Amino acid sequence: MNKKTEKRKERSRFRILVLVFIAAFIMTVAGDMLHKDFGGYFIKEATMENGRELILVNSENKVPEDFETELVTLTNGEKVDSLIYPRLQEMFDDMRAEGYYPQVVSGYRDSEKQEDIFENKYAAFRGEGYSKKEARKLTEKWVAEPGTSEHETGLAVDINPDREKSGNEVYKWLEKNAHKYGFIKRYPEEKTEITGIADESWHYRYVGEKAAKVMKEKNLCLEEYIEYIS
Ligand SMILES: [Zn+2]
Structure with missing residues (x-):
């Protein structure tokens, strides 16, 4: 060479x-x-093959582009899908009759609002001194990325006590009874590994009475239930 x-x-x-x-x-x-x-x-598009109320939206399944919501506006201005409205109303009426005062603090969000919430949370973590990577990881744990939040379907609500009249007993009531109205606590503490979302005592998702009952009895989160019926 x-x-x-x-x-x-x-x-x-x-x-x-x-x-x-x-x-x-x-x-x-x-x-x-x-x-x-x-x-x-x-991220693949979530399917409605098990019915609209059983659409699985999470970090791996985003809300389909053509997903349509028919919104009902609550007295405080929050909106929910008309599919869940009657049962939500019924649940709240029964709660009030028992002396519990819940309120929907967040119902339907469009993807822009979800984006804002995500960016604000991220900025807050950055402000606390976390690196970009750490801040993103932490944000993802608490806020779904736009397109992957159940709030974008109108089928999920964040319920807090009306603080003037009620306290944390509202969460306990919901945990015990919400399934009777077709709602499930979507992100239980012991399912964080599967859902990817930290324990949220306020986030309830409508799945219909039949599914909610089975999930409650068998202690399944929505991801597990979808697998169970497939
Ligand atoms: Zn929520």
Whole structure:
């Protein structure tokens, strides 16, 4: 091998090394930025094959583009899907009759509102001194990424006590009784590994009475129930 060929080979080896280095650098630096967009491509659309009320929306199944909601506005301005309204009303009436005062603090959200909530939470974690990566991880634990929140279906509600009249006993009542009205506590503490969402005592999802009863009896979260009936 002559010197020229050897030099050329060395040069091309060096070029490859530089390219690999640049690629690695771009992937590391842009990783955080791209995460969301790349994530979006790999999330499949949630199906309604088990019925509208059993649509499974989570970090792996996003709300279908053509999902339509018929919204009913509550007295406090929050909106819910008309499918859940009568049962929600009935549940709240029964609660009030027993001396518990719940209120829907968050019902339907469009994807823009979900985006705002996500960005605000992320900014708050950044403000607390977390790195970009840590802040994103923490945010994802508490707030679903736009397109992957049940609130975008109108089938989920965040219920808090009306603090002037009630306390945390409202959550206890819901945990014990909501299934009778077709609602489930969507993110129980012991199911965090499966749902990917931290324990939320306020987030209730309408799945219909039949499913809610089975889920309650067998202690299944929605992900598990869908598998159970498939
Ligand atoms: Zn919620």
